[in-house]
Amino acid sequence: MTAERVAVTPKAADLLRSLADTHGPLMFHQSGGCCDGSAPMCYPAGEFRTGGSDVHLGDLTVDGIDPVPVWMSASQFEYWQHTHLTIDVVPGRGSGFSLEAPVGVRFLIRSRLLTDDELRAFGLV
Amino acid sequence: MTTYAAPGTAGSIVSYESRYDHFIGGEYVPPAKGQYFENPTPVTGQPFTEIARGTADDVERALDAAHGAAPAWGKTSVAERATILNRIADRMEANLEALAVAESWENGKAVRETLNADIPLAIDHFRYFAGAIRAQEGGVSEIDGDTIAYHFHEPLGVVGQIIPWNFPILMATWKLAPTLAAGNAVVLKPAEQTPASIHVLMSLISDLLPPGAVNIVNGFGVEAGKPLASNRRISKIAFTGETTTGRLIMQYASENLIPVTLELGGKSPNIFFDDVASADDAYYDKALEGFTMFALNQGEVCTCPSRALIQAGIYDRFLSDVTERTKAVKQGHPLDTETMIGAQASNDQYEKILSYIDIGKQEGARVVTGGEPADLGGELSGGYYVQPTIFEGHNKMRSFQEEIFGPVVSVAKFDDYDDAIKTANDTLYGLGAGVWSRNGNVAYRAGRDIQAGRVWVNNYHAYPAHAAFGGYKQSGIGRENHSMMLDHYQQTKNLLVNYSENKLGFF
Numbered sequence: 075m076t077a078e079r080v081a082v083t084p085k086a087a088d089l090l091r092s093l094a095d096t097h098g099p100l101m102f103h104q105s106g107g108c109c110d111g112s113a114p115m116c117y118p119a120g121e122f123r124t125g126g127s128d129v130h131l132g133d134l135t136v137d138g139i140d141p142v143p144v145w146m147s148a149s150q151f152e153y154w155q156h157t158h159l160t161i162d163v164v165p166g167r168g169s170g171f172s173l174e175a176p177v178g179v180r181f182l183i184r185s186r187l188l189t190d191d192e193l194r195a196f197g198l199v
Numbered sequence: 200m201t202t203y204a205a206p207g208t209a210g211s212i213v214s215y216e217s218r219y220d221h222f223i224g225g226e227y228v229p230p231a232k233g234q235y236f237e238n239p240t241p242v243t244g245q246p247f248t249e250i251a252r253g254t255a256d257d258v259e260r261a262l263d264a265a266h267g268a269a270p271a272w273g274k275t276s277v278a279e280r281a282t283i284l285n286r287i288a289d290r291m292e293a294n295l296e297a298l299a300v301a302e303s304w305e306n307g308k309a310v311r312e313t314l315n316a317d318i319p320l321a322i323d324h325f326r327y328f329a330g331a332i333r334a335q336e337g338g339v340s341e342i343d344g345d346t347i348a349y350h351f352h353e354p355l356g357v358v359g360q361i362i363p364w365n366f367p368i369l370m371a372t373w374k375l376a377p378t379l380a381a382g383n384a385v386v387l388k389p390a391e392q393t394p395a396s397i398h399v400l401m402s403l404i405s406d407l408l409p410p411g412a413v414n415i416v417n418g419f420g421v422e423a424g425k426p427l428a429s430n431r432r433i434s435k436i437a438f439t440g441e442t443t444t445g446r447l448i449m450q451y452a453s454e455n456l457i458p459v460t461l462e463l464g465g466k467s468p469n470i471f472f473d474d475v476a477s478a479d480d481a482y483y484d485k486a487l488e489g490f491t492m493f494a495l496n497q498g499e500v501c502t503c504p505s506r507a508l509i510q511a512g513i514y515d516r517f518l519s520d521v522t523e524r525t526k527a528v529k530q531g532h533p534l535d536t537e538t539m540i541g542a543q544a545s546n547d548q549y550e551k552i553l554s555y556i557d558i559g560k561q562e563g564a565r566v567v568t569g570g571e572p573a574d575l576g577g578e579l580s581g582g583y584y585v586q587p588t589i590f591e592g593h594n595k596m597r598s599f600q601e602e603i604f605g606p607v608v609s610v611a612k613f614d615d616y617d618d619a620i621k622t623a624n625d626t627l628y629g630l631g632a633g634v635w636s637r638n639g640n641v642a643y644r645a646g647r648d649i650q651a652g653r654v655w656v657n658n659y660h661a662y663p664a665h666a667a668f669g670g671y672k673q674s675g676i677g678r679e680n681h682s683m684m685l686d687h688y689q690q691t692k693n694l695l696v697n698y699s700e701n702k703l704g705f706f
Binding site: 103110123172183 | 252463674
């Protein structure tokens with residue numbers, strides 16, 4: 075089977091479409107640590123420099139805009155690799171430089187455990 | 200018992216203005232684009248003031264003011280700067296209760312903490328750096344009989360600072376006090392979740408400072424934080440927050456070749472060895488409190504002791520006793536002095552904590568107590584309250600590995616010393632840690648073996664100005680507190696002077 079590590083809720087997809095209108099192609103990098111850590115950060119594509127210490131988790135497919143790649147640091151991925159991540163959005167006001175904060179909403183990660191089939195597909199069992 | 204009246208209501212000892220502009224060059228200046236955003240209190244979820252929505256133009260204006268002030272401010276005598284810092288501390292002390300209520304209302308934290316910790320610590324911080332700058336010495340090195348190397352401390356000039364929302368006034372003070380002591384001017388951006396309480400502070404102290412020495416630009420990270428952090432006109436950027444933004448700020452700093460200090464959080468282990476329970480005495484009681492410190496400030500502390508490691512010999516008894524202690528944590532109105540745990544600082548923070556509790560349950564962690572949002576009824580129903588929560592599980596679970604920044608502690612058992620240290624260090628972070636043992640040798644060795652910048656031994660969550668604070672590993676770069684902090688805000692000027700009349704003879 076083909077398995078995906080990341081997904082996006084319809085509400086978050088709508089927000090991404092509207093952000094892409096203003097900012098052009100987008101990307102996510104999942105944060106860790108304090109304050110707004112553990113939140114996904116949304117930037118104009120290329121604004122945040124990824125490199126060898128990052129893992130590309132997948133691309134979000136959102137109708138009408140370029141695929142949105144989702145990244146995480148490799149060290150954090152070690153502890154997160156058994157979970158599937160869905161990017162959602164809630165009312166709020168995250169700090170950090172994520173693009174959606176001025177709109178009064180915040181992207182949020184919803185997690186679930188990978189199924190046995192997915193774990194097999196990723197070579198984790 | 201006292202319940203303070205909410206700011207702006209009858210009988211309150213403090214009120215917020217209905218709107219705050221940027222504080223630039225010693226006066227309040229409207230935002231260039233004329234836009235404002237609402238600031239809700241997490242106590243009820245209702246807005247109580249509106250705040251200037253800063254953009255690059257406002258940041259440039261603040262930098263103009265800072266650059267205007269920096270040369271003269273940097274040349275004031277240390278005695279003059281120390282006097283100003285002491286006067287700031289005196290004003291804060293005289294208005295301690297008002298500041299504490301303002302801070303509690305904006306952040307949601309229990310007022311007993313702002314009265315007894317946040318504001319007194321901030322006051323002491325200004326006094327500490329007033330003393331530290333006067334005690335600081337340069338250096339004189341005699342290279343040879345004719346040649347002397349003088350080492351002077353000089354200010355960096357104009358620095359940028361981005362402040363977190365968990366201790367708005369105290370965290371601003373941690374950055375402001377050493378910066379001003381060292382003779383720098385600053386452009387500071389408060390967190391967008393807690394942009395207002397620092398203006399209550401400024402209303403008390405702004406007349407003490409020369410115009411332009413401290414400038415405050417409010418706004419969102421992407422609109423105001425980025426133009427500050429990436430600006431060519433700052434000599435240094437300091438940030439407290441999380442790892443992705445920390446990396447982005449380093450990336451911007453690399454473009455301008457300026458130094459950064461970063462404090463990026465942790466997942467702090469709190470280790471309880473068997474001998475903690477060898478007597479049922481005052482020390483045991485203190486250790487139970489040390490465990491329950493995970494609920495301090497609703498768990499919104501970078502050093503929250505969010506992983507409790509308990510040795511097998513006392514595991515069942517200790518977990519049972521700390522569960523009882525945790526159940527006794529009184530959740531309520533943050534302005535009630537009896538309240539021990541208040542509201543999470545924002546709705547998205549609240550949602551994030553609940554999403555972590557959810558994945559914790561999915562991963563099979565056992566909820567020992569809590570694990571749900573708390574509805575406190577009445578006007579508090581609109582606020583952001585979460586029950587103090589104890590999870591039992593193992594260190595590979597996400598609830599053991601990511602900073603939840605809520606009142607959630609994850610508990611695991613260990614067998615022996617090596618097991619404890621291995622688990623404690625199995626984390627990306629290294630900011631804080633706690634060690635509890637009656638055996639000084641064990642406590643000392645554990646304190647040295649844990650890879651963290653601050654290890655509390657037989658205490659937790661103390662933040663004296665005179666003790667260095669900062670992270671190992673991915674928890675950040677640099678230190679805050681302690682006189683060594685001055686180094687982060689100073690350049691070294693070496694004047695190499697030759698007192699000989701004679702040439703070298705090369706040319």
